[in-house]
Amino acid sequence: MVLAVVASLVGVLSTVAARACMLLADEWRVMAAAVARKAGEALVIEEIQVLAPKAWEVRIKIICTSLCHSDVTIWKLNSGPAAYFPRIFGHEAAGDCLSPKGNGCSKFPVEFFGGMPRDGSTRFLDVNGQPIHHFFSVSSFSQYTVVDITHVVKLNSDFPLDKACLLSCGVTTGVGAACKVAQVEEGSAVAIFGLGSIGLAVIKEMTDGGADYCFECIGLASLMQDAFSSSRKELHLDEFISHEIKLEEINKAFEMLHEGKSLRCIIWMDN
Numbered sequence: 142m143v144l145a146v147v148a149s150l151v152g153v154l155s156t157v158a159a160r161a162c163m164l165l166a167d168e169w170r171v172m173a174a175a176v177a178r179k180a181g182e183a184l185v186i187e188e189i190q191v192l193a194p195k196a197w198e199v200r201i202k203i204i205c206t207s208l209c210h211s212d213v214t215i216w217k218l219n220s221g222p223a224a225y226f227p228r229i230f231g232h233e234a235a236g237d238c239l240s241p242k243g244n245g246c247s248k249f250p251v252e253f254f255g256g257m258p259r260d261g262s263t264r265f266l267d268v269n270g271q272p273i274h275h276f277f278s279v280s281s282f283s284q285y286t287v288v289d290i291t292h293v294v295k296l297n298s299d300f301p302l303d304k305a306c307l308l309s310c311g312v313t314t315g316v317g318a319a320c321k322v323a324q325v326e327e328g329s330a331v332a333i334f335g336l337g338s339i340g341l342a343v344i345k346e347m348t349d350g351g352a353d354y355c356f357e358c359i360g361l362a363s364l365m366q367d368a369f370s371s372s373r374k375e376l377h378l379d380e381f382i383s384h385e386i387k388l389e390e391i392n393k394a395f396e397m398l399h400e401g402k403s404l405r406c407i408i409w410m411d412n
């Protein structure tokens with residue numbers, strides 16, 4: 142059984158995929174996670190307690206995850222409504238899940254406060270018993286996580302989990318922006334500013350010959366030329382994966398994304 146965990150992000154979806162795992166519902170586990178202790182500082186691989194899921198929640202054994210610009214952007218914030226530390230980032234991932242339940246609808250608005258969406262509490266404790274905040278209702282930079290069932294969707298069992306990561310946020314954000322938010326009509330010409338995973342996903346729906354719609358995906362006007370020159374590129378999920386690393390190397394993924402050297406880095410969890 143393969144499931145996908147889905148987090149709401151600015152009106153679109155973020156994902157984690159999962160299969161059946163061996164955890165009992167009422168036990169907690171000490172697991173490794175990459176914990177962000179302070180804004181902008183390297184993540185620390187720590188043993189943490191992952192508490193049992195409560196009502197309307199499922200616990201997911203993360204197999205692989207990927208790093209999104211939203212992780213990096215909010216990791217750098219040391220003040221404001223989105224700045225919560227310590228925190229486990231990560232909102233694109235695939236893994237195993239015991240629960241047969243799941244749906245594709247995100248019920249809750251974008252979550253900045255760092256807890257579970259229904260009661261605001263956390264399912265992560267450090268070795269001293271101190272709470273660690275969640276991120277975008279997923280927190281996938283951990284060998285296990287707990288998510289609300291409204292953030293889980295079922296995938297076909299043969300869907301490759303590293304590709305499933307990409308459907309969590311970047312790719313679906315781009316396709317969703319084009320098809321659901323802007324509702325681009327067939328035959329329209331569209332300009333995309335910023336060609337990360339989101340921009341490349343928008344391209345799937347593109348034609349050329351002048352822009353009827355504009356998608357600004359990264360905030361840098363200097364990337365406008367890249368968007369236009371790439372507008373005939375065909376979308377394949379494989380093309381989004383530029384690097385693959387282990388959890389222990391997660392800070393390298395942050396560096397590569399920050400320096401513009403990676404598009405999507407798949408982070409394999411060693412369970």
Ligand SMILES: [Zn+2]
Nearest residue numbers: 209211310311
């Ligand atoms: Zn994202």
